[in-house]
Amino acid sequence: MGHVRDLPRNRMGIEIERGFRPHYVTAPGKKKTIQRLKEAAAGAQALYLATDLDREGEAIAWHVLQVLRRALPKDTLVHRITFHEITQGAIRAALGQGGPLNQALIEAQQARRILDRLVGYSISPLLWRRVSGIGRMSTALSAGRVQTVALRLVVDREREIGAFVSVEYWSIEALLAQQVEVPISFLAQLWRITGAGGRAQKPDLKNRDDAQAIVKTLEEAIYWVDNVEQTRKPRYPWPPFTTSTMQQAAAKALGFSPRLTMRIAQQLYEGLPLGEEGNVGLITYMRTDSTYVAPEAQAAAREVIVRYWGERYLPAKAPTYRTRVKSAQEAHEAIRPTDPHRTPKRVRPFLEHKQACLYELIWRRFIASQMKPALYDVTTALIPTARGSREDPLPFLFRAQGRVRVFDGFLQVYDEQAEDVPGAKEDKKEQEAALPALMPGEGLDLIELIPRQHWTKPPPRYTESLLIKELERRGIGRPSTFARMVALIQERRYVCREGKVLVPAELGCTISDMLVAAFPDLFDYAFTARMEERLDDIANGQAQRVETLEEFWGDFSLALGQAQERMPRVRINREEPQPTGRKCPECGGQLVRRKSRYGAFVGCGSYPTCRYVERKRPQLTGQTCPFCGGKVVFRRGRHGSFVGCSHYPACRYTAKARQEHLGLSSSPGTQRQTMPEADEARLPGRFSSGTWRAGS
Numbered sequence: 001m002g003h004v005r006d007l008p009r010n011r012m013g014i015e016i017e018r019g020f021r022p023h024y025v026t027a028p029g030k031k032k033t034i035q036r037l038k039e040a041a042a043g044a045q046a047l048y049l050a051t052d053l054d055r056e057g058e059a060i061a062w063h064v065l066q067v068l069r070r071a072l073p074k075d076t077l078v079h080r081i082t083f084h085e086i087t088q089g090a091i092r093a094a095l096g097q098g099g100p101l102n103q104a105l106i107e108a109q110q111a112r113r114i115l116d117r118l119v120g121y122s123i124s125p126l127l128w129r130r131v132s133g134i135g136r137m138s139t140a141l142s143a144g145r146v147q148t149v150a151l152r153l154v155v156d157r158e159r160e161i162g163a164f165v166s167v168e169y170w171s172i173e174a175l176l177a178q179q180v181e182v183p184i185s186f187l188a189q190l191w192r193i194t195g196a197g198g199r200a201q202k203p204d205l206k207n208r209d210d211a212q213a214i215v216k217t218l219e220e221a222i223y224w225v226d227n228v229e230q231t232r233k234p235r236y237p238w239p240p241f242t243t244s245t246m247q248q249a250a251a252k253a254l255g256f257s258p259r260l261t262m263r264i265a266q267q268l269y270e271g272l273p274l275g276e277e278g279n280v281g282l283i284t285y286m287r288t289d290s291t292y293v294a295p296e297a298q299a300a301a302r303e304v305i306v307r308y309w310g311e312r313y314l315p316a317k318a319p320t321y322r323t324r325v326k327s328a329q330e331a332h333e334a335i336r337p338t339d340p341h342r343t344p345k346r347v348r349p350f351l352e353h354k355q356a357c358l359y360e361l362i363w364r365r366f367i368a369s370q371m372k373p374a375l376y377d378v379t380t381a382l383i384p385t386a387r388g389s390r391e392d393p394l395p396f397l398f399r400a401q402g403r404v405r406v407f408d409g410f411l412q413v414y415d416e417q418a419e420d421v422p423g424a425k426e427d428k429k430e431q432e433a434a435l436p437a438l439m440p441g442e443g444l445d446l447i448e449l450i451p452r453q454h455w456t457k458p459p460p461r462y463t464e465s466l467l468i469k470e471l472e473r474r475g476i477g478r479p480s481t482f483a484r485m486v487a488l489i490q491e492r493r494y495v496c497r498e499g500k501v502l503v504p505a506e507l508g509c510t511i512s513d514m515l516v517a518a519f520p521d522l523f524d525y526a527f528t529a530r531m532e533e534r535l536d537d538i539a540n541g542q543a544q545r546v547e548t549l550e551e552f553w554g555d556f557s558l559a560l561g562q563a564q565e566r567m568p569r570v571r572i573n574r575e576e577p578q579p580t581g582r583k584c585p586e587c588g589g590q591l592v593r594r595k596s597r598y599g600a601f602v603g604c605g606s607y608p609t610c611r612y613v614e615r616k617r618p619q620l621t622g623q624t625c626p627f628c629g630g631k632v633v634f635r636r637g638r639h640g641s642f643v644g645c646s647h648y649p650a651c652r653y654t655a656k657a658r659q660e661h662l663g664l665s666s667s668p669g670t671q672r673q674t675m676p677e678a679d680e681a682r683l684p685g686r687f688s689s690g691t692w693r694a695g696s
Contacts, residue, residue, distance in 0.1 A: 086281030243479030402435030
């Protein structure tokens with residue numbers, strides 16, 4: 001239920017001169033909660049504080065204890081208990097292992113809260129006075145120690161894209177074949193060019209003339225196999241989820257926003273009724289940056305693997321994963337199912353659609369992380385060239401590679417590339433077929449030389465999940481803050497979401513520039529990361545809260561004073577609605593194109609008198625309604641995509657969206673390996689690249 005006490009909303013609430021002493025008040029809407037707690041605690045012999053097992057949870061437990069001090073008898077025993085999962089076994093074990101509150105964690109949480117209050121309540125009023133032209137929105141402007149850095153990342157990326165100059169370059173491929181009765185053709189890439197000093201270098205073909213000059217030379221060349229090397233390479237599974245990787249995977253595979261992902265994960269963690277089992281917590285604590293897995297959970301996962309896939313998928317030793325996140329707290333386990341034996345198929349009847357989708361994603365990722373790696377035979381052939389005979393070599397060396405999967409391993413359960421989840425970069429080698437059986441020394445026939453033009457690409461815009469990944473990589477923020485920060489910069493209208501990507505608005509660019517210019521150190525990426533490390537030091541007992549705050553306030557107050565004198569006044573010019581030349585079907589007024597926090601749209605220019613908004617036309621499937629003969633169109637609902645009659649609501653025909661609605665046939669290469677007995681459903685997802693995934 002969150003905090004029962006917090007700093008007041010209508011004032012700073014911190015006595016800076018008295019050691020940054022905070023003044024806590026009852027949090028809004030928590031009076032009844034506190035009253036219920038006091039009634040429950042009256043006359044109690046023991047008090048068990050069982051809030052979340054992180055800094056925020058430790059602070060909440062401390063606040064609850066302060067609230068209940070007068071209600072508790074003096075001899076009441078107070079126990080702080082923690083657990084990674086809300087299951088009967090975990091809670092029984094925790095009740096027997098009570099201890100005191102961790103004061104270092106409480107101090108670290110208070111330091112973070114005070115820091116954020118000092119920054120936000122000092123700088124935000126400055127923005128209200130300096131920024132005009134946005135009407136009532138001016139009082140909604142805010143700055144934050146982490147929020148502004150997240151905004152700066154989006155703004156800097158947009159400017160990096162705008163300043164990017166695309167550069168042309170070329171590559172050359174050769175389509176070759178063996179000199180046999182039934183030749184099999186294969187592609188080889190121009191790999192190295194020997195320079196003047198006999199040193200082989202990567203090709204640097206800047207334009208068409210460079211490529212054509214080499215092609216002309218190679219058209220009359222001879223080709224042969226110089227060396228063939230075959231190696232067996234493993235592809236290891238990804239570790240079980242942390243908070244950020246879960247948010248990234250859910251965004252890509254399920255289309256969930258980080259905030260939605262965390263809300264559903266909270267429901268799975270707190271517990272849901274599973275028929276006769278009662279209310280059961282289905283996953284471990286969902287705010288974590290650790291990949292550690294308890295030995296008993298690994299043992300249970302190994303039983304599941306043997307039962308459904310057999311011994312050959314079970315590694316000799318349970319895998320362990322090293323956390324790569326900068327400044328990871330390592331306080332919790334990774335996100336995993338509380339009982340791996342609860343397969344997605346078993347719990348699906350008791351869950352809502354989105355809950356079932358996220359649980360299956362977590363379950364599959366965890367089970368796959370405990371399985372053997374996939375194995376590939378990789379064949380590499382080096383192909384030199386010569387003018388007329390091998391004694392007159394040319395400086396051009398080609399390379400051909402083939403890759404064949406010989407053991408699917410963890411891919412039986414979870415394929416990052418198939419599901420478009422983190423780490424699933426497009427791997428060209430993965431798509432190549434096997435090379436023919438090449439022998440060193442054998443000659444090859446040239447079928448065709450293929451020069452290809454390429455252009456360097458700018459870095460991509462951030463999606464919500466990529467922004468979280470970047471914040472984590474830089475050590476900015478914590479798992480519990482990522483989703484909130486990404487949502488906040490959109491709520492403030494600093495950033496707009498266009499499709500899946502985040503684009504800074506003019507307001508966001510202006511605010512970012514003003515704040516970075518006035519407080520270059522405070523909103524520096526490295527400084528923000530160092531401050532997170534300092535908070536970690538407080539949590540570990542290696543630093544003191546008051547000393548840290550005093551050190552911060554000395555530099556910050558000086559910069560604040562200078563900003564109050566020098567920060568320029570800025571007026572944001574609202575973008576005028578653009579006429580479309582069409583009339584409103586409801587009032588006859590002019591239709592105009594406007595921009596909102598959700599992107600561009602077309603609406604009536606007479607707003608708010610007329611509130612007409614033009615809806616996007618549904619996409620046709622090419623099919624006809626079997627009931628009324630109308631056109632069948634794609635639609636989206638609360639449970640995903642479906643098809644329905646365009647005459648709705650007069651005709652209420654609907655059906656699941658299938659490949660035949662697009663005239664597509666199922667490709668054998670896109671079919672997922674099924675899970676014997678336990679679950680034959682693929683991971684839920686969305687229509688992508690001609691493959692319709694179950695659950696959409």
